[in-house]
Amino acid sequence: xxxxxxIVLLALATKAFAQPTVEGTYLPVHNTVIKQVYDTxxxxxxxxxxxxxxxxxxxxxxxxxxxTFELQTFDANATPYVSDFPGATHASxxxxxxxxxxxxxxxxxxxxxxxxxxxxxxxxxEYDTSFVSSPTEWVIPFEINYGxxxxxxxxxxxxxxxxxxxLGNYYxxxxxxxxxxxxxxxxxxxxxxxxxxxxxxxxxxxxxxVLDSFFVDVGLGWxxxxxxxxxxxxFHFLRNNTFATSHLMQxxxxxxxxxxxxxxxxxxxxVGEISGTxxxxxxxxxxxxxxLLYIENSNFTKNDVLATTTVDGSGNYLxxxxxxxxxxxxxxxxxxxxxxxxxxxxxxxxDWINCQTILTSGPASTGNDIFLVYHENHTGSxxxxxxxxxxxxxxxxxxxxxxxxxxxxxxxxxxxxxNGTTTGSTGLFTLNNLNDGDYTIFVDVPGLxxxxxxxxxxxxxxxxxxxxxxVGFDSIHPIGVVTVVEDYVISKAVLRAYPNPFNTKATLExxxxxxxxxxxxxxxxxxxxxxxxxxTVLDRGTHQFKIGNLMTIKGIYFAKVRINGEEEVVKLxxx
Numbered sequence: 032x033x034x035x036x037x038i039v040l041l042a043l044a045t046k047a048f049a050q051p052t053v054e055g056t057y058l059p060v061h062n063t064v065i066k067q068v069y070d071t072x073x074x075x076x077x078x079x080x081x082x083x084x085x086x087x088x089x090x091x092x093x094x095x096x097x098x099t100f101e102l103q104t105f106d107a108n109a110t111p112y113v114s115d116f117p118g119a120t121h122a123s124x125x126x127x128x129x130x131x132x133x134x135x136x137x138x139x140x141x142x143x144x145x146x147x148x149x150x151x152x153x154x155x156x157e158y159d160t161s162f163v164s165s166p167t168e169w170v171i172p173f174e175i176n177y178g179x180x181x182x183x184x185x186x187x188x189x190x191x192x193x194x195x196x197x198l199g200n201y202y203x204x205x206x207x208x209x210x211x212x213x214x215x216x217x218x219x220x221x222x223x224x225x226x227x228x229x230x231x232x233x234x235x236x237x238x239x240x241v242l243d244s245f246f247v248d249v250g251l252g253w254x255x256x257x258x259x260x261x262x263x264x265x266f267h268f269l270r271n272n273t274f275a276t277s278h279l280m281q282x283x284x285x286x287x288x289x290x291x292x293x294x295x296x297x298x299x300x301x302v303g304e305i306s307g308t309x310x311x312x313x314x315x316x317x318x319x320x321x322x323l324l325y326i327e328n329s330n331f332t333k334n335d336v337l338a339t340t341t342v343d344g345s346g347n348y349l350x351x352x353x354x355x356x357x358x359x360x361x362x363x364x365x366x367x368x369x370x371x372x373x374x375x376x377x378x379x380x381x382d383w384i385n386c387q388t389i390l391t392s393g394p395a396s397t398g399n400d401i402f403l404v405y406h407e408n409h410t411g412s413x414x415x416x417x418x419x420x421x422x423x424x425x426x427x428x429x430x431x432x433x434x435x436x437x438x439x440x441x442x443x444x445x446x447x448x449x450n451g452t453t454t455g456s457t458g459l460f461t462l463n464n465l466n467d468g469d470y471t472i473f474v475d476v477p478g479l480x481x482x483x484x485x486x487x488x489x490x491x492x493x494x495x496x497x498x499x500x501x502v503g504f505d506s507i508h509p510i511g512v513v514t515v516v517e518d519y520v521i522s523k524a525v526l527r528a529y530p531n532p533f534n535t536k537a538t539l540e541x542x543x544x545x546x547x548x549x550x551x552x553x554x555x556x557x558x559x560x561x562x563x564x565x566x567t568v569l570d571r572g573t574h575q576f577k578i579g580n581l582m583t584i585k586g587i588y589f590a591k592v593r594i595n596g597e598e599e600v601v602k603l604x605x606x
Contacts, residue, residue: 050083050177051219051231053269053277061121062390063356064103064300065276068225069128071097071293078288079234079266083177085220087234087268089280093225093296100126101300108559112136112152115161118584119149120559128293139170142556142586146170150187162189167584168210171269171277175233179216186210205246205253213238214267222268224280224296232279235267238286262286301355303391307377307399308346309362311369316346317403320364324350325383325477358389359477362401363453373451374437374475375404381439381448383477406450413465413489415440417498418458419474419507430501432458436476443469443486465489474500474507480556485509506587521597523547528578528590528601537579537603539564539590543571550593553581561588579605 070076072095079087107119116122116138123137137151147167153159168185175181187208192201218234243259268280280296305324309317324338342348342362361376361383378387379402389399419438420430438460439451449470454460472485479502487495499510523544528537539551551564562581582588588603 051233051270053171053175053233053271061104061106061357062392063354064101065354066099066101066298066300067125067127067295068093068099068298069097069293069295070095071128074291076282076291076294078284078291079218079268079282081217081234081236083219085218085234086223087220087232088223089294089296090223090225093294097128099298100128107138110136110138112161113138115152115163116149117561118555120555140167140584144586145172145174148185150189153191160189160191162187162206169212175216175235175269177216177219177233181212181214181216181235183212184210203248204256205248207244207246209242209244211240222270222279226296226298229270229279231270233269235269237265237267239263239265263292264288299352299354302352303355303394303396304349304351305353305358305360305389305391305396305399306347306349307360307397307401309342309348309364309401309403310346311372311403312405317342317362317364317369318344318346319368320362322348322350323361323363324353325359325361326356353391355391355393358391359383359386360389360399360401361386362403364403369403371405371408372403373406373439373448374453375401377401379404381437381451382473382475384480404448406448407466409450409464409466411464411466411489412492413467413494414461414463415465415472415487415495415498416459416461417496417500419454419460419500419502420458422501432456433476433502434458436474438462439473439475440465440470441473443471446471467491472498476502476507480506521592521594521599524594526592526594526599526601528603531601531603533579533603533605535579536577537582537605539576539578539592539601541569541574541576541592541594543569543574543594545571547595548593549574551576551578552591553578554589554591555582556587556589564590578603 070093075092075094102123102125105122107113107122110122113119113122118140119138121139121141125135125137127133134155135151135153138149140147140149148164148170149167150161150163152161164185164187166185169183172181187210189206191204191206214235214237216233216235220232222229222232241261245256246253247256264284264286266282267278269277270279271277276297278297282294283292284290285292309320311317320342322340322342323336326337338350340348340350359376361374363374364372366372373381375381376383376386377389377399378385380386381404389396419433419436421433422430434454434456436454437451438454440449440462441447442449450462450465452460452462467489469488473481485498500507501510524547525542526540528539531537541549547569549569550566553561553564555561564576564578578590582603582605585605588605590601590603592599592601
């Protein structure tokens, strides 16, 4: 059965709509390309109406198209100027019809705070330099709703070559841009563009004040040259899960909202297919099951399913109209037919961390097969019950239930998957008939790491009730379970990090009982390595490493320590 994302995305508008929520963590997928179709005459681009249940029809408005420019998204580490922007998780390259914004790599941090711009590197000959934003510039916060007001201030600095008219020559010019943005989310409804019609769209009206200062160096140091003071309005049309971009359209006007300066809408570029076959452990095709397609590196707070389909009578599945990029795919079999089978990913695993990602870069990605994983036949009398909820405060009460999430238990030690279930409509889960043994429980929310996985023992019919988990901004936490470990023991060594949480200074201390080979690396929340702290043989005794300066942005980090081949990971929080 073919499944087209655009069948859903291009559904016709209805008369009334629920108030949508747009999440900043719906980001462009690594290696995808979208097209921005610019109209700089904009004679037919009208200022959008505000309020609930709007119908914005711009189907025939783009009549003076200047050009179509590609915007490509990368893993920041794969781009040439990432060293100028430490902490960046994503980068984009854009050509645009505006001089200063043309031919630039922009660098972003995308995490559970939303999308933040660190700056950009222009490869145009007259600029060819990095422009750094400090503090970072917010692009989209973690979550926006109708009625929200978002204020942001940022400063971008850089040095470029520019023509200085008073001296009739090119000189080094320092550029300092002070930007203030106030956005009110003042509308929602249905948007029609030349691409099609989209429901659940939010409108954000953004008022910007940009004060650009330029200083020239003619050999006497930096001297003030001139000032640009610019006020304008932008209208952002935003939606979740839309061919790898949340930005459907943007309009730009003067402050009177009479003179429309330009507008653009987005198109997907380079779409293809993803297909494969699902097999049982006997090698026979699985003929009844649901296939789930996840955006790689996308939403961090819930089961982020981009599209679903089913297997056919031969075990085959197919997704069509998929933009080139990175994805994960799992099969949730019909348990009435395939009893004891677990949700299984491409790569024949039961969790998103160990599954095989699919990188599409052609019209068809085939052979993405899945072999179902089965859990053990449990005949014991042990039981564990609990719930999964979304609650950023991690309080013991309250929260929104999250259904459809796989709960997995693994043997300890060894990590062999031994049983699993799925949260119901109210977020509850139950595992029955558990055999005696030691286990670890894992909550599988694709894109979200588990912190403080709960270890438990079943002995003679142990019953563990009310083991609740909360999904927060950065990870999944068990509630009411003490998981903080101050000292980490590796064979003949003890390590600790303090203070933790920290503001700017943090120390990693290691007590060695013998001379040891020590390797220390720092990673961000997305698993990107930020720095190698050391890799050397250290003498017996206490050693301290100052690591706070390696974690420049507020958030969650991990220090991976390997001592004589044994590893331990320490979670660090910068406030």
